[in-house]
Amino acid sequence: MATTILVGAQWGDEGKGKIIDVLTEQAEVVVRTQGGNNAGHTVFVGAQKYVLHLIPSGILRTGKTCIIGNGVVIDPVSLVQEIDGLVKIGIQIEGQLLVSETAHVVFPFHRILDEQREILKGKNKIGTTKRGIGPAYGDKAARTGLRMADLVNPTRFRELFSIRIKEQNEVLKALGAEPMDFDKIHSEYRAAGDRLKPYVTNTVVKLHEALQRKASILFEGAQGTFLDIDHGTYPYVTSSNTTAGGACTGSGMPPNRIDLVVGVVKAYTTRVGEGPLPTENNFIADLLHGMGREFGATTGRPRRCGWYDSVATRHATMVNGIDHLAVTNLDGLDTLETIKVAVAYKVGSERLEYIPNDVAVLAQCEPIYEEFPGWQSPTTQARKWEDLPARAQTYLEAIARFTGAKLKIVSVGPSREQTFFL
Ligand code: GDP
Numbered sequence: 235m236a237t238t239i240l241v242g243a244q245w246g247d248e249g250k251g252k253i254i255d256v257l258t259e260q261a262e263v264v265v266r267t268q269g270g271n272n273a274g275h276t277v278f279v280g281a282q283k284y285v286l287h288l289i290p291s292g293i294l295r296t297g298k299t300c301i302i303g304n305g306v307v308i309d310p311v312s313l314v315q316e317i318d319g320l321v322k323i324g325i326q327i328e329g330q331l332l333v334s335e336t337a338h339v340v341f342p343f344h345r346i347l348d349e350q351r352e353i354l355k356g357k358n359k360i361g362t363t364k365r366g367i368g369p370a371y372g373d374k375a376a377r378t379g380l381r382m383a384d385l386v387n388p389t390r391f392r393e394l395f396s397i398r399i400k401e402q403n404e405v406l407k408a409l410g411a412e413p414m415d416f417d418k419i420h421s422e423y424r425a426a427g428d429r430l431k432p433y434v435t436n437t438v439v440k441l442h443e444a445l446q447r448k449a450s451i452l453f454e455g456a457q458g459t460f461l462d463i464d465h466g467t468y469p470y471v472t473s474s475n476t477t478a479g480g481a482c483t484g485s486g487m488p489p490n491r492i493d494l495v496v497g498v499v500k501a502y503t504t505r506v507g508e509g510p511l512p513t514e515n516n517f518i519a520d521l522l523h524g525m526g527r528e529f530g531a532t533t534g535r536p537r538r539c540g541w542y543d544s545v546a547t548r549h550a551t552m553v554n555g556i557d558h559l560a561v562t563n564l565d566g567l568d569t570l571e572t573i574k575v576a577v578a579y580k581v582g583s584e585r586l587e588y589i590p591n592d593v594a595v596l597a598q599c600e601p602i603y604e605e606f607p608g609w610q611s612p613t614t615q616a617r618k619w620e621d622l623p624a625r626a627q628t629y630l631e632a633i634a635r636f637t638g639a640k641l642k643i644v645s646v647g648p649s650r651e652q653t654f655f656l
């Protein structure tokens with residue numbers, strides 16, 4: 235397999251985890267490069283459901299090296315819980331997981347700050363996952379953060395953490411929140427540090443050793459293009475670069491060694507959290523929620539739903555350089571008589587072909603739709619292109635054409651088997 239970056243081309247939850255799991259069969263190394271435990275990547279192996287938050291979804295296949303890269307922010311207590319949960323159900327972690335020593339640490343005060351800022355924002359809140367992601371990346375940019383190498387070094391951790399918590403407690407007090415207890419967090423984090431120490435290493439060197447032996451490497455994006463801190467619907471975004479470039483900075487991979495970018499989309503659109511979503515409508519939300527689908531894998535919140543937005547995905551192709559398109563959840567549209575796809579937006583008398591940068595303008599955009607006749611038959615049993623109803627084929631070809639990428643993977647259900655390649 236070529237060295238591949240896989241990104242979400244919408245607002246997250248596109249089914250990246252499932253596609254990563256499928257592609258990992260041919261990969262040797264799988265790397266997470268940004269985000270933290272705000273991510274929730276669902277993979278089914280048989281009837282067993284796994285939701286991965288920090289550990290690459292490749293971990294579910296034996297013998298694969300899984301790297302948590304320098305661009306990720308790690309809540310170490312949560313990572314230990316995730317490891318324990320996987321070990322309990324028989325997943326091999328030792329010898330397979332590597333954690334970057336320069337990845338930044340998420341602390342409880344980051345979570346409290348995340349919550350407090352959301353409260354202060356009131357109706358303008360972002361709708362974050364409250365995992366402390368924004369404040370942790372904030373500390374990284376402000377150069378006040380602690381990294382995994384600091385966490386696993388007892389002397390250094392005590393020294394740096396005592397300075398850090400002193401400053402943070404002043405901030406918490408000013409916000410009207412309770413200050414935090416040094417001893418409690420220190421001992422909890424030191425215990426997590428000891429547990430994680432065997433995995434913490436120079437992952438850049440490991441990645442380049444893999445490159446040198448021509449191993450196939452897969453970069454697992456978290457979140458999605460329109461949650462990117464630079465290219466998303468700011469400020470309704472997460473705090474990392476979720477687009478393809480983030481895979482390089484978040485791992486130490488040179489850009490000229492990337493062969494392929496795969497964009498994952500749902501056959502419709504979802505978003506969890508606040509911010510504009512031009513094609514959102516109750517009809518499709520009620521349909522999908524009625525089927526028990528589209529509830530968040532991390533927070534359980536119902537996802538907002540809309541028609542496929544090719545204005546957005548075309549933009550995603552532009553900023554990520556998407557070569558191949560993986561379309562998931564086609565089966566969600568199986569019962570519909572008519573399916574709409576946004577092909578452009580209208581604001582006043584103006585027609586827009588690209589997502590406007592100003593969220594206030596985006597919020598006013600009205601989609602211009604093209605309609606497709608539904609196939610109104612189940613697709614979940616399809617195992618190859620020829621098994622799909624002709625109308626489903628027409629729909630898929632159209633969204634790939636509008637998106638400007640080559641249709642390569644189709645998913646018609648949550649399991650591994652319900653996936654085929656073109
Ligand atoms: P991720 O964050 O991009 O990995 O996506 P999530 O796991 O948060 O959400 C995707 C959801 O869609 C999960 O519940 C998956 O099990 C499910 N899923 C993925 N592909 C398909 C598909 O083709 N059909 C159906 N029915 N479910 C799918």
Ligand code: IMO
Pocket residue numbers: 242245246247248272273274275360361362363364365366367368455456457458461470471472473506507508531
């Ligand atoms: P995966 O990897 C969908 C959203 C939150 C919120 C915004 C900022 O599973 O696709 P944050 O906690 O990151 O500060 O929240 O981003 N968000 C996601 N939405 N899927 C995700 O991850 C997300 N991670 C964050 O809902 O709107």
Ligand code: MG
Pocket residue numbers: 246247248273274275276531532
């Ligand atoms: Mg998810």
